[in-house]
Amino acid sequence: MKTHQTATGSAYFIDSVKQEINTHTLAVVAENQPGVLARIIGLFAGRGYNIDSLTVSETEHEKHVSRFTIVTSGTEKVVAQIKAQLDRMVLVHSVADLTLQGNFMARELAMVKVSGEGDKRVEALRLADAFRARVIDASTESFVFELTGKPDKIDQFISLMVPLGLVEVARTGVAAISRGPEGMKG
Amino acid sequence: MATAENEMMTGAEMVLRALADHGVKHVFGYPGGAVLPIYDEFFQQEKVKHILVRHEQGATHMAEGYARSTGKCGVALATSGPGATNCVTGLTDAMLDSIPMVLITGQVPTHLIGSDAFQECDTVGITRPCTKQNWLVKDVNDLARILHEAFYVAMTGRPGPVVVDIPKDVQFATGKYIGPEGIIVKSYQPKTQPEESAIAAAVALIAGAKKPLFYTGGGVINSGDKASALLREFVHITGIPITSTLMGLGAYPASGPEWLGMLGMHGTYEANMAMHDCDVMINVGARFDDRITGRLDAFAPNSKKIHIDIDPSSINKVVRVAVPVIADVAAALEAMIALWKQNKNKLDQDALNTWKKQIAEWKSVDCLKYRRNKDVIMPQYAIERLYALTKDMDTYITTEVGQHQMWAAQFYRFEKPNRWMTSGGLGTMGYGLPAAVGVQAAHPKSLVIDIAGDASVQMTMQEFSTAIQYKLPIKIFILNNQYMGMVRQWQQLLHGNRMSESYSEALPDFVKLAEAYGGVGFRCDKPDELDGMIKQMIDSPHPVLFDCRVANLANCFPMIPSGKAHNEMLLGENVTDEQVGTAIDAKGKQLV
Numbered sequence: 001m002k003t004h005q006t007a008t009g010s011a012y013f014i015d016s017v018k019q020e021i022n023t024h025t026l027a028v029v030a031e032n033q034p035g036v037l038a039r040i041i042g043l044f045a046g047r048g049y050n051i052d053s054l055t056v057s058e059t060e061h062e063k064h065v066s067r068f069t070i071v072t073s074g075t076e077k078v079v080a081q082i083k084a085q086l087d088r089m090v091l092v093h094s095v096a097d098l099t100l101q102g103n104f105m106a107r108e109l110a111m112v113k114v115s116g117e118g119d120k121r122v123e124a125l126r127l128a129d130a131f132r133a134r135v136i137d138a139s140t141e142s143f144v145f146e147l148t149g150k151p152d153k154i155d156q157f158i159s160l161m162v163p164l165g166l167v168e169v170a171r172t173g174v175a176a177i178s179r180g181p182e183g184m185k186g
Numbered sequence: 187m188a189t190a191e192n193e194m195m196t197g198a199e200m201v202l203r204a205l206a207d208h209g210v211k212h213v214f215g216y217p218g219g220a221v222l223p224i225y226d227e228f229f230q231q232e233k234v235k236h237i238l239v240r241h242e243q244g245a246t247h248m249a250e251g252y253a254r255s256t257g258k259c260g261v262a263l264a265t266s267g268p269g270a271t272n273c274v275t276g277l278t279d280a281m282l283d284s285i286p287m288v289l290i291t292g293q294v295p296t297h298l299i300g301s302d303a304f305q306e307c308d309t310v311g312i313t314r315p316c317t318k319q320n321w322l323v324k325d326v327n328d329l330a331r332i333l334h335e336a337f338y339v340a341m342t343g344r345p346g347p348v349v350v351d352i353p354k355d356v357q358f359a360t361g362k363y364i365g366p367e368g369i370i371v372k373s374y375q376p377k378t379q380p381e382e383s384a385i386a387a388a389v390a391l392i393a394g395a396k397k398p399l400f401y402t403g404g405g406v407i408n409s410g411d412k413a414s415a416l417l418r419e420f421v422h423i424t425g426i427p428i429t430s431t432l433m434g435l436g437a438y439p440a441s442g443p444e445w446l447g448m449l450g451m452h453g454t455y456e457a458n459m460a461m462h463d464c465d466v467m468i469n470v471g472a473r474f475d476d477r478i479t480g481r482l483d484a485f486a487p488n489s490k491k492i493h494i495d496i497d498p499s500s501i502n503k504v505v506r507v508a509v510p511v512i513a514d515v516a517a518a519l520e521a522m523i524a525l526w527k528q529n530k531n532k533l534d535q536d537a538l539n540t541w542k543k544q545i546a547e548w549k550s551v552d553c554l555k556y557r558r559n560k561d562v563i564m565p566q567y568a569i570e571r572l573y574a575l576t577k578d579m580d581t582y583i584t585t586e587v588g589q590h591q592m593w594a595a596q597f598y599r600f601e602k603p604n605r606w607m608t609s610g611g612l613g614t615m616g617y618g619l620p621a622a623v624g625v626q627a628a629h630p631k632s633l634v635i636d637i638a639g640d641a642s643v644q645m646t647m648q649e650f651s652t653a654i655q656y657k658l659p660i661k662i663f664i665l666n667n668q669y670m671g672m673v674r675q676w677q678q679l680l681h682g683n684r685m686s687e688s689y690s691e692a693l694p695d696f697v698k699l700a701e702a703y704g705g706v707g708f709r710c711d712k713p714d715e716l717d718g719m720i721k722q723m724i725d726s727p728h729p730v731l732f733d734c735r736v737a738n739l740a741n742c743f744p745m746i747p748s749g750k751a752h753n754e755m756l757l758g759e760n761v762t763d764e765q766v767g768t769a770i771d772a773k774g775k776q777l778v
Contacts, residue, residue, distance in 0.1 A: 031373050034322065039314055046315050077502065084499035090319040090339050090374040 019075040023052065024099040025106055025176045026083065027184055028068040031091040032058050039089060040068065049082050050074060053108075053151075055173040065093065069106075069176045096184050098176050106176040110154045115142040116165030124164045131157045142167070197326045197357040198223035201290060204333040206233040207366050210261050212252060212627050213237070214245035218265025219305060220292030223357035237627060237656055240648035242269050244620035246276020246347075247646065250285045251621030254607045255582055256628045257410055259286040259340050266292045267305030270351070271312060275614060277347045278316040282611025283433060284408055286345035288336050289313075295355040296324055309351045318346035319374075323353070326361030334369040343376030344497040345408055376496060380513035385521045387509045388468075388492045389531065392522075395466035396537035397544075398426045401449065401478075404433030404610065405471020405495060407603045409515035414603045416519035417470060418442070423526065425538060427545055429457035431472050432595055433610040440599030446545065447554075450478040451746050452592040455553035455755055456545055458744075461486050462752035463544070469493045471515045474504040475611070484751035494518045553744045553757055554596055563713050565590065565665045565736040569597035569637065572663060575720050580632045582625045584608065586618040586642030589671035589742045594637040616645025619662060623649055626658040633661070633724060640666040640690050647699075653729040654704045661723050661730045664696060667738045675741045680748075700731035711735035 030036050037056060044051050053071040058064075072082055079097070087095045098104040112133070114124045121141075128135065128145045131153070137144035147157055151174055158169055178184070195203065201224050205213065214237045217225045228236045239245040242264040249260025260280075264273050270291045280287045294303040310322045319339045321332045329352065336348045392398055400421060406413045414437045421428050421444050428438050429449040438445060447454035449461055458480075461467070467489045472478070479485045482505070491507040493500070494515055501510040511518050556566045583598055584607040585591040591608055600606050607625060609617035618636040626634040636643075643664055653660050665671075673688040697707030706728045710719040716734070723730050743758035 035310060035314065035320070038311070042315055081499065081503060084501070084503075088344075088376075088497060088499050090371055093373045 019077070021073055021075055022079070022099075023071060023073045024079045024097055025104065025174065026068075026070045026072065026086070027096045027098055027176060028070060028086055029059075029093040029184065030066055030068065030089070031093070032064040032066040033091055036066065036091050039091070040070075040086065043085055043089075044072070044082075047081075047085065049078065053173040055175055069174055071106075071174050094184065096178075098178060101178060103180070104176055104178045106150060106174045107148055108151050108154055108174050109172045110147045110158070111136070111170045112145045112147060112158060112161055113142060113167040113169070114145065114161050114165050115167050117141055120164045124161060127157070127160050127164075133157065193363045194360055195363050196223070196360050197323075197329050197352060198227045200326070200329050200361070200363050201333065201352070201357070202227045202231055202234060203363060204330060204366070205261065206231075208259070208334075208337050210234055210259070212624075213261045213263050214239055214248040214252070214624065215263030216240075216242050216245060216265065216269060218267075218269050218292065220266035220294060220354050221263065221269075221290075221357075223354065224263065224290070224292070224352075236263075237623075237652065239620070239652050241646065242272035243275050243616070244623070244646050244649040244652065246273050246280070246287065246289065247614070247617050247620035248624030248627070248649075248652075249287045249289075250276065250280050250283075250617070251584060251607045251624030252628045253285050253287060253624075254407075254621075255604050255625040257604060259288055259337055260624065262287065262289045264289065264291050265305065266294055266309065267307045269305075270307055270309040274312060274316060275612075277313055277349070279609055279612040279614045279617065280347040281316050281318070283609065284345050284404060285347065286340040287347040288340050289347060289349045291349060291351045292357070293322065293351045293353040296353045297355070299353065309349065313349045316347070317349050319371075320349035320351065322351045323356050326356050326359035329356060329361065330363045330365075331369060334364075334366040335371050337366070338370050339374060342370075342374065343378075344405075377512055378496065378514040378517055380494075380511050380518045380521050382521075384509060384511045385518070385525055388511055389522055389525045389529065391466055391490055391492060391509055392424065392426075392468060393526075393529070393531040393533065395426075396534055397463060397465040397541045398424070398468065398533070398538075399460050399464035399466070400426055400428035400438075400444075400468045400470060401430070401461065401472055402428060402434045402437055402470040403431040403472025405515050406434055406437040407471075409471065409496075411603065413437070413471075413514075413516035413519060416516055416523060420519055420523050420526070423523070424533060426468070426533070427460060427542065429453070429460065431475065431478055431610070432608060434472060435595060435606045436600035436603045439601040441601060446549075448595050449752075450475075451480070452596065452742055452744065453746075454596070455551050455744055455757065456548035458746065458752040458755055459548045460545055464489050467491045469495075469507070470519070471495065473500045476504075479505065480746045481749055481751045486752070551757065553755070556740075556743075556758055559737065560713060563711065563716060563734060563736045565593050565667065565740050566597055567713060568663075568665055568716065568734050568736055569593050571716050572635070572637070572720055573598045575717065576633060576635065576724065579724070580629075581605065582607065582622075582629060582632055582634045584618040584621040584625060584634070584636045586636070586638045586645075587613045587615045588639045588642055588673075589667075589675065589740075590637055590639040590642075590665040592672075592742045593665070598637070615639075615642040619643055619646050619660070620649040620652075622660040622662070623653050623656075623658055626653070626660050627656070630658070634658075635661045635663055638662050638664045639671060640664055640668060640693055641670040644694075650700070650703050650705060650729060650731065659727055659729055661726075661732065663723070663732045664734060665736050666693070666696070666733050667736050667740065668693060669738060671740075672742065674739070678741070696731045696733035700729075703729075705729040705731060707731045707733065709733040709735065
């Protein structure tokens with residue numbers, strides 16, 4: 001059993017030991033009731049945790065259940081606390097650390113508005129095709145592309161669009177699910 | 187309980203009905219526009235007694251005192267807006283000390299919510315971080331279920347405060363009442379039974395220990411009488427020494443053979459040294475609070491730790507442990523005792539004796555020793571006498587926050603759980619007086635004493651009026667040193683003795699104040715008169731303010747200074763004669 005003493009924050013002791021910070025994707029299933037989102041966000045704000053991305057939607061209407069996908073970052077200890085703090089919430093059914101369980105998929109949807117003429121317009125369309133983005137709106141001097149994929153793929157597409165006349169971007173944040181036949185393990 | 191299927195009634199009636207169905211006998215509250223329908227129902231029934239407070243914060247602390255001394259859920263009631271915001275301190279206090287409390291607040295009618303109406307505030311928003319759960323009830327047909335869920339959540343798992351916010355139109359509306367039977371919150375069913383493997387690992391670790399130590403906390407009290415009984419049994423059959431946090435005092439009797447006294451910042455030398463040197467630490471329902479651990483990288487450096495806690499988020503939050511046991515304290519102790527007996531485990535007696543010999547040496551330092559004085563009442567002496575004169579009575583003690591609280595914890599010896607009500611986590615000055623009112627309401631025949639400080643007691647002094655109104659004969663024993671003593675002590679230790687704003691200037695005459703309220707006041711400034719006056723206080727059938735004038739500049743020792751480890755305690759005898767001398771001189775001046 002592990003008995004290693006890890007120094008942590010305290011009123012009397014400022015932690016000088018630097019620990020590795022990792023990104024974790026958490027799936028949280030909760031009652032779809034007023035205040036649940038506020039309570040979860042309040043937990044992160046009040047205890048100083050990071051939210052890199054947060055998405056939520058009702059997933060089972062009859063059961064009044066919502067699913068949150070939260071991308072957060074912190075040391076191993078902080079992430080363990082985040083999970084325990086989420087799990088003890090009265091309206092939270094279960095919390096799964098997809099990063100720790102491994103083998104999961106994360107996807108995000110983005111809408112990207114690009115304005116330009118001539119070669120830049122052609123180039124934007126060509127790149128969109130390469131990224132399998134769909135044109136969902138077009139005018140003589142603009143496109144709106146719809147793109148789904150991993151967050152880094154979307155980042156890459158957006159950076160390519162910058163010199164071609166990027167106007168604005170709307171992103172949904174990450175939704176994530178594990179591979180294979182099993183449902184969510186709390 | 188009466189079945190109530192399909193019974194139609196108003197929201198306000200439902201509130202009273204639900205309170206009665208949950209066996210609530212007392213509600214501490216204050217009326218206002220948004221709760222008038224509920225107050226109208228109070229007027230028309232006799233099952234639930236309403237106690238009118240003077241400030242809503244008082245209502246929350248009374249509910250806390252009531253809950254802590256009975257093991258039941260405390261209930262408070264406040265109106266919208268300022269009524270609700272005044273409750274925030276009590277809710278936060280209950281959150282940090284895990285006290286079950288249901289607060290019912292009125293709200294402006296649903297159609298006015300969000301319009302900045304008169305006495306409107308976002309009660310659920312404001313109270314979200316200081317409650318386990320809260321609800322804004324928008325439909326009267328949800329009200330009964332939510333009230334039952336509120337009691338369930340407050341009392342289940344790690345207890346805590348909840349808020350039910352009821353708009354005025356919902357109180358007037360008529361709907362269907364359902365009874366409390368079988369109502370739970372599906373998403374909230376905390377694990378209370380321990381894993382067998384965790385119990386086995388814990389027992390094996392204890393069995394191999396050479397310098398074991400129990401470190402117990404408020405979780406033992408919250409778990410109930412059975413947990414205290416099991417703790418006593420486990421200590422008895424193993425012979426392991428035991429210390430406790432401030433919140434856990436009374437779970438193991440102070441007269442017990444293995445008792446080391448409280449640990450932590452103002453804990454005993456022997457308890458803290460034993461914590462530092464132990465090889466197996468058995469944390470039972472405590473949470474490694476910073477007042478306990480001191481410097482974390484030097485906290486019990488050579489120990490393996492077992493941590494029994496009902497809240498998984500307490501595990502490894504501050505201190506990493508070898509064996510976590512996530513369970514209700516009573517269930518965990520029961521399983522551990524059963525396995526200990528089944529295995530016929532016995533500790534290495536030679537090692538245990540060596541360990542106890544070491545502890546006896548630490549004890550011989552006599553860390554609570556203080557300089558006695560025949561002219562001036564030392565605060566420690568005042569508590570010692572108060573204890574000596576009340577220990578054989580049916581006594582409950584509450585405190586405010588500060589030096590007097592620590593002296594009470596050090597010098598008042600508790601034999602039973604639920605007899606000690608103090609604000610540990612939040613450290614709320616002004617907790618003790620209203621808490622005493624709540625305790626006395628629950629135990630009308632008992633002796634209820636608030637050991638107070640001259641500064642703290644003024645924060646909720648108006649609740650003395652509540653005690654008068656309901657003939658609740660609480661005794662407020664003020665250790666009056668004319669300072670915010672703990673602030674002054676820290677200023678002396680840390681800020682070059684510059685006593686910035688810590689002198690209690692313009693103190694009221696507490697005797698006259700008591701009389702102004704219709705109570706009884708005593709003042710004592712001579713050690714040889716103290717016993718007689720304490721007896722008079724005890725014998726008084728009325729609420730009492732006892733102004734006990736104590737040495738002004740006494741410091742609370744022993745102490746683990748900030749940033750230090752358990753084995754670096756500052757003992758009282760390290761303090762120079764000069765300092766004690768000036769304390770007495772200054773006191774002398776004050777008395778003349």
